[in-house]
Amino acid sequence: GENVEQHPSTLSVQEGDSAVIKCTYSDSASNYFPWYKQELGKRPQLIIDIRSNVGEKKDQRIAVTLNKTAKHFSLHITETQPEDSAVYFCGEEGSARQLTFGSGTQLTVLP
Amino acid sequence: EAQVTQNPRYLITVTGKKLTVTCSQNMNHEYMSWYRQDPGLGLRQIYYSMNVEVTDKGDVPEGYKVSRKEKRNFPLILESPSPNQTSLYFCASSPRGGVHSYEQYFGPGTRLTVT
Numbered sequence: 639g640e641n642v643e644q645h646p647s648t649l650s651v652q653e654g655d656s657a658v659i660k661c662t663y664s665d666s667a668s669n670y671f672p673w674y675k676q677e678l679g680k681r682p683q684l685i686i687d688i689r690s691n692v693g694e695k696k697d698q699r700i701a702v703t704l705n706k707t708a709k710h711f712s713l714h715i716t717e718t719q720p721e722d723s724a725v726y727f728c729g730e731e732g733s734a735r736q737l738t739f740g741s742g743t744q745l746t747v748l749p
Numbered sequence: 750e751a752q753v754t755q756n757p758r759y760l761i762t763v764t765g766k767k768l769t770v771t772c773s774q775n776m777n778h779e780y781m782s783w784y785r786q787d788p789g790l791g792l793r794q795i796y797y798s799m800n801v802e803v804t805d806k807g808d809v810p811e812g813y814k815v816s817r818k819e820k821r822n823f824p825l826i827l828e829s830p831s832p833n834q835t836s837l838y839f840c841a842s843s844p845r846g847g848v849h850s851y852e853q854y855f856g857p858g859t860r861l862t863v864t
Binding site: 644647669670672681682683684687727731735736737738739740741742 | 782784789790791792793794797799805807808839850852853855856857858
């Protein structure tokens with residue numbers, strides 16, 4: 639699969655602040671970019687996704703932005719809450735139609 | 750209830766002893782895949798299947814085999830397990846249609862330890 643780089647690997651924010659996680663990819667033909675949340679001891683679950691024909695998508699406190707020119711996409715979480723603490727994975731599906739995940743970001747929301 | 754199931758959930762085995770981890774989904778999904786999760790490396794795809802009798806290698810296929818004889822089942826086979834295959838394994842399925850991709854539904858995971 640294509641390489642997806644995810645940053646940062648760990649992120650701590652105060653409750654109520656915003657959190658931003660960024661991923662970069664290399665395949666210009668990539669067309670699908672999901673974000674998954676994995677709580678401790680649980681399975682990954684989709685929280686939001688975006689396709690290449692859209693620049694931004696929002697769902698309540700969560701948003702994803704896509705910059706196709708720069709080949710990067712970001713997850714934005716506003717008004718963070720303790721239950722947002724988890725590992726977040728970005729994903730990218732390229733021309734080979736294979737989904738590749740980033741290495742994950744451990745988000746900790748401090749009370 | 751729509752779900753992906755994996756068995757066993759936990760397994761401790763010895764080097765070289767063949768094992769199979771089963772995966773089954775009841776959502777009539779075309780697409781199924783296997784991932785391994787290791788600290789600092791995220792989720793790495795082992796094999797995936799676009800439909801019955803169609804399987805393809807992912808990023809880390811060495812040491813693994815899969816089969817897709819039925820739409821609902823996608824077992825992962827380790828013919829001769831080695832300690833470097835100690836990991837957390839997830840099966841996933843997705844209702845892929847045409848050129849579009851959709852949400853992957855993950856199973857609960859299988860914690861494998863090879864000594």
